[in-house]
Amino acid sequence: MKRLSEEFGFQHAGHATPLLADGSDAPHIERSYAAQELMDMRALTIRQPYADAIIWGGKRTENRVRALSAFHLGATVLIHAAKATHASEVSASDLGLDTAPGARGAIIGTAVLDACHQASAEGCCAPWGMLGFWHWTLRDVRSLPRPVEAAGRLGLWVPAEEVVRNVLAQSPEPRPVR
Incomplete structure (x- = not known):
């Protein structure tokens, strides 16, 4: 799932993109950040x-x-x-x-x-x-x-x-x- 900031091209203060040790996105954490952007x-x-x-x-x-x-x-x-x-x-x-x-x-x-x-x-x-x-x-x-x-x-x-x-x-x- 894309973060809203990636999908719609804006930055959201206070939320860094979560990465796993291998540098890949963490999908379960990613969803929580997208949900936070929507809740804001x-x-x-x-x-x-x-x-x-x-x-x-x-x-x-x-x-x-x-x-x-x-x-x-x-x-x-x-x-x-x-x-x-x-x-x-x-x-x-x-x-x-x-x-x-x-x-x-x-x-x-x-x-x-x-x-x-x-x-x-x-x-x-x-x-x-x-x-x-x-x-x-x-x-x-x-x-x-x-x-x-x-x-x-x-x-x-x-x-x-x-x-x-x-x-x-x-x-x-x-x-x-x-």
Whole structure:
């Protein structure tokens, strides 16, 4: 079994390729390293139309009630569009996203968790940042050519192995998880 880093061309910090004394790969250990790489990948569920705003509309601030753990800073996450729409009932056209696909219940792109800070003043991270929330800032946002169906969850969550493989198979430039 190939490691995900070999299969999809990225490096994963902290995991060296295990070798036997004769210099060959250790298949049973190799599987555990590939499993670790998959377990390290996280997804973030965001309700529509804000998921589309991140991928296609330049939204680079996600408002959350909790701070982001320092462990996740610099990590690539999968952007998951929730099945439900946001309670504000804002539409994609309200955000100028008339041509956005509007997929729901699917991974629609990737982003890097760049920083996290608590909004300290009105206008912080305008126009997307909201006062009283933690701002998770994103960079290197990329869309997927085809959405990958997945059931979402609250907060950062671990997607199924098959979901990660389907995303990485179509990602133009897979990047390290951390």
